[in-house]
Amino acid sequence: MTNASLPEKAVNAAGQPKMVSFAQRGRSGMEFLGSLQNFVATHVRQRARDEFNADPEGAVLVQNWSQRNEPWSERIAKAKAVAEKSNVYRYDRLMQRYVAEEVYVKGIPATEERRKEAEAFYKIPIKSAGGSLELDPTIPIPAYHSETEWHLMPGGWEGYDLYGITMGSGVGPLVFARGGFAAVEANDDLRKQRIDVAQQFQKKSYGRIYEPGCGGFGTLAAVHNVFPDAELVGSDLSPHLLRQGHMAAERMGIKVDFKQRDARDTREPNNSVDGVIMYALQHEMPVDVNIDTLKETLRILKPGGDLVMSDPPPFAAVHPLQAVVLDWDTEHRGEPFFTVTREVEWAEVMKELGFVNVEAYTLGAQGYPYVVRGSKPL
Numbered sequence: 001m002t003n004a005s006l007p008e009k010a011v012n013a014a015g016q017p018k019m020v021s022f023a024q025r026g027r028s029g030m031e032f033l034g035s036l037q038n039f040v041a042t043h044v045r046q047r048a049r050d051e052f053n054a055d056p057e058g059a060v061l062v063q064n065w066s067q068r069n070e071p072w073s074e075r076i077a078k079a080k081a082v083a084e085k086s087n088v089y090r091y092d093r094l095m096q097r098y099v100a101e102e103v104y105v106k107g108i109p110a111t112e113e114r115r116k117e118a119e120a121f122y123k124i125p126i127k128s129a130g131g132s133l134e135l136d137p138t139i140p141i142p143a144y145h146s147e148t149e150w151h152l153m154p155g156g157w158e159g160y161d162l163y164g165i166t167m168g169s170g171v172g173p174l175v176f177a178r179g180g181f182a183a184v185e186a187n188d189d190l191r192k193q194r195i196d197v198a199q200q201f202q203k204k205s206y207g208r209i210y211e212p213g214c215g216g217f218g219t220l221a222a223v224h225n226v227f228p229d230a231e232l233v234g235s236d237l238s239p240h241l242l243r244q245g246h247m248a249a250e251r252m253g254i255k256v257d258f259k260q261r262d263a264r265d266t267r268e269p270n271n272s273v274d275g276v277i278m279y280a281l282q283h284e285m286p287v288d289v290n291i292d293t294l295k296e297t298l299r300i301l302k303p304g305g306d307l308v309m310s311d312p313p314p315f316a317a318v319h320p321l322q323a324v325v326l327d328w329d330t331e332h333r334g335e336p337f338f339t340v341t342r343e344v345e346w347a348e349v350m351k352e353l354g355f356v357n358v359e360a361y362t363l364g365a366q367g368y369p370y371v372v373r374g375s376k377p378l
Contacts, residue, residue: 019168020117026110030174033099033106038187040095041180045325048089052321058082061320072315072343076327079320089321093328096181100152100333103175107166108154118165126247130255133246135239139260144286144336145237152334157238164244182329182338183312183322183368193369194222197279197310200363200371206230206274210300212263212293213237213281216245217256223277224254233273235261264292268300275306282311283341290341294353301376307355313367315342322366350374 022030052058061079083089111118149156157163180186198219206227211220214234223232234256236242242258249256261267263281276297282290297307315323326342329335347360355374363369 020114020121020165022110022169023113026106026113026170027174029106029110030103030170033102034175034178036095037099037175037180038178040092040099041186044088044092044095045186048083048086048092049319049321051086051088052082055082055085058320065320065323066316068316072339075320076315076323076339079324080327083321083324093332096328097332099175100181103171104152104154104166107170108160110170111162111166114165114169115162118162121165122247126250127253129250129253131246131249132257133242134257134259135242136260139237139262141237142262142289144289145284148334148336150284150334157240161240163240164247168244182333182335183326183370185364185366185368188364188368191218191222193363194219194279195225196363197308197369197371198222198226198277200308200310200373201226201275201277201306202373203275203306206306208233208273209275209277210266210268210273211235211277211279212261212266212297213278213284214241214245214258215280216241217248217252217254219277219279220245220249220256221252221254230275232256233259233268235259235263235266237262264289264296266296266300270299271302271305273300273305274302275308276301278307278309278311280311282309282346283335283338285341286337287340287344290344290346291349291353294350294355298354298376303376303378305376306373307350307375308371308373309346310369310371311346312338312342313362313370314345316345317362317370318367346372347374 053062057078061082146156149159153159153163160166177190178186179188179190184190208231209223209227211234214220214236215238220232220234223230232255234245235258237260239260242260246256246258263285285293301307312326315326318326327339330338347358350358350372354377356377358372358374360372363371
């Protein structure tokens with residue numbers, strides 16, 4: 001099948017094939033879930049926060065939250081006890097869990113309705129932008145990655161061959177784009193947030209920028225927006241995400257080299273990259289893996305090279321109720337490392353590992369996006 005043989009409505013202005021769309025029932029189901037999540041994260045969450053602030057025990061926690069006089073496990077437990085007094089908070093959590101499950105309960109059947117179109121879409125030839133895709137089936141996939149159904153996705157990222165369509169046609173644009181889940185505030189523009197994070201690199205230009213745990217092309221596309229002349233390299237453990245990222249980059253005409261790698265062992269030469277970006281990666285790895293990844297980042301950066309990381313904020317940087325919400329994702333939304341990685345002050349870890357000019361700050365009103373950046377010593 002060639003692009004010329006596609007129906008006119010199936011191609012964009014550049015003649016490139018559009019993503020396969022859901023049928024009306026599938027779209028409406030996704031739109032309902034997106035609207036529900038948005039409503040809960042605005043009106044319901046704010047009322048739950050008001051009730052938390054009005055509770056005497058909650059007020060004390062709010063006042064003393066920045067103090068470091070107890071282990072985080074004890075402080076989160078106290079905040080959780082206050083939050084769960086509120087039926088509004090409980091309703092908020094029920095609806096969040098409902099949406100997190102239903103996006104796949106509805107999204108996978110909606111994708112199956114379009115299986116023939118999706119398979120044809122993937123067979124359409126793409127004019128190469130010069131990028132590459134290097135998969136390595138010999139790489140050991142750690143259990144923490146392969147045995148987790150991330151975000152409640154049945155089977156994890158490799159569990160369904162058309163997850164790219166499920167996410168690209170439904171969950172992404174119709175649910176996640178509305179915000180209101182985990183650390184993402186309602187109505188936040190995730191694409192703009194990625195660009196905002198890419199703009200935290202401090203130099204005007206970079207020769208080579210590397211993203212470990214790229215999860216596709218989303219963040220690298222933002223990096224290209226900010227640094228259009230930079231050479232881009234992305235790696236991940238997931239073959240599915242790498243294939244989707246490569247296809248997206250090629251369709252957009254942007255050269256990216258995608259590689260299947262463990263973030264702790266990139267196989268890049270010493271002092272070979274000018275910048276490293278880590279976006280929403282920390283909370284998907286155990287603490288020890290994060291530390292080893294930072295060590296690897298320091299190794300491959302050139303002297304004076306920069307690292308920019310963005311992830312959900314640490315517990316210390318948010319309202320106690322928001323800390324409870326982040327902790328909740330650990331057990332209830334397929335995010336097993338949310339809690340342990342939000343307890344850590346990563347700026348301090350980076351300093352201990354040898355990074356210099358380390359800064360930690362937030363770009364958003366409620367703590368997200370949260371940025372930690374630093375440089376390799378000259």
